[in-house]
Amino acid sequence: MNLVVASPTGMCFGVRRAIEQLESALSEYGSIFAIGSPIHNPQEVKRLVGMGLEVVEDISQIPEGSVAFIRAHGVSRAELEEAGRKCRVVVDGTCPYVRNVQRKAECLEEEGYRVVIVGDSNHPEVKGILGHIGPGAVVMNGESEVKPEGRRSKIGILCQTTQREETLALVASKFIINTDEVRVYNTVCGAAIERQSSIKRLAASVDGIVIIGGKNSANTRELVVISESLGVPAMWVEQAEELNRGWLRDRRTIGVAAGGSTPDWLLEEIVRKLKRL
Ligand code: F3S
Numbered sequence: 091m092n093l094v095v096a097s098p099t100g101m102c103f104g105v106r107r108a109i110e111q112l113e114s115a116l117s118e119y120g121s122i123f124a125i126g127s128p129i130h131n132p133q134e135v136k137r138l139v140g141m142g143l144e145v146v147e148d149i150s151q152i153p154e155g156s157v158a159f160i161r162a163h164g165v166s167r168a169e170l171e172e173a174g175r176k177c178r179v180v181v182d183g184t185c186p187y188v189r190n191v192q193r194k195a196e197c198l199e200e201e202g203y204r205v206v207i208v209g210d211s212n213h214p215e216v217k218g219i220l221g222h223i224g225p226g227a228v229v230m231n232g233e234s235e236v237k238p239e240g241r242r243s244k245i246g247i248l249c250q251t252t253q254r255e256e257t258l259a260l261v262a263s264k265f266i267i268n269t270d271e272v273r274v275y276n277t278v279c280g281a282a283i284e285r286q287s288s289i290k291r292l293a294a295s296v297d298g299i300v301i302i303g304g305k306n307s308a309n310t311r312e313l314v315v316i317s318e319s320l321g322v323p324a325m326w327v328e329q330a331e332e333l334n335r336g337w338l339r340d341r342r343t344i345g346v347a348a349g350g351s352t353p354d355w356l357l358e359e360i361v362r363k364l365k366r367l
Contacts, residue, residue: 104185166221303349
C-alpha cells in the first residue's frame with residue numbers, strides 16, 4: 091500500500107495559537123476553565139484536561155476569581171464581558187480570523203445591513219458571531235435555505251470561516267435578485283481553503299483517503315464531503331484504533347489528510363500505524 095499525505099494538512103494557525111496560549115497559561119496558573127470545548131478535537135482536549143483544563147458548558151459554571159479561556163471559535167460579546175467581570179484573568183484564544191468575521195458583522199449591522207451568515211447555526215463560531223450583533227441576523231447553511239421574500243434594501247453576507255467558497259457564492263447569488271444592495275465579505279479562512287485545495291489535489295491520485303479529525307469538527311467534515319463529492323471514498327477517523335483494515339486492504343494508494351484542529355502528534359501516530367499495516 092502506498093501512502094500520500096496531503097500538503098498542507100492538519101492543525102491551522104488559529105488552533106495552534108490557541109493551544110500554545112492555553113499551554114502557557116496552564117503552566118502559569120495551573121487551573122483554567124474553558125467555556126465550551128476549546129478546540130474540536132476530543133483527543134487533544136483530553137491531553138489538555140490532563141494538564142489542568144476544565145471544560146464547562148456555560149460561563150455561570152466558572153467560579154468567581156478563576157482563570158477563563160476563550161476558545162479559537164470565539165464567544166458572544168456578552169460572554170466575553172461576563173468573563174471579564176467574574177474572572178481574574180481571561181486568556182482570549184479567539185482566532186484573529188474569527189475575530190475579523192465578528193467585526194465585519196458588527197460593521198454591517200451598524201451600517202444598516204440585514205446580516206446573513208452562511209454557516210451552521212449550531213456551530214460555536216456562528217453562535218459567537220451572532221452574539222456580537224442584534225437579533226435581526228439570519229443563518230443559512232446553503233442556497234436551499236434562502237427563501238423567497240419581498241423586496242429587500244440592504245443585505246450583508248459573510249460566512250463561517252470553514253465554509254466552502256462555492257457555498258458562499260451560491261447563497262450570495264440568490265440575493266442578487268430582489269435586493270437593492272448586496273455586500274458580500276468572503277470570510278472563508280485561507281487555511282481552510284488551502285486544506286480544501288490540498289484534498290482536491292490528493293483525490294486525483296489516490297484510491298481512498300483517511301481523514302483524521304474530531305467528529306465535531308466542521309472543517310474535517312468539509313474535507314470528507316469534498317473527497318466523496320470527487321468520487322474518492324473517505325474513512326473519517328479520530329484515532330488509530332478506528333482504522334478499518336478491510337477498507338484499507340482493498341486499495342493500492344491511500345491518501346491521508348487531517349482537519350485544522352487535529353494535533354500533529356495524532357496525525358503522526360496514524361501515519362506510523364498505516365505504514366505498519
Ligand atoms: Fe482560524 Fe482559520 Fe483555523 S479561522 S481557527 S486559522 S481554520
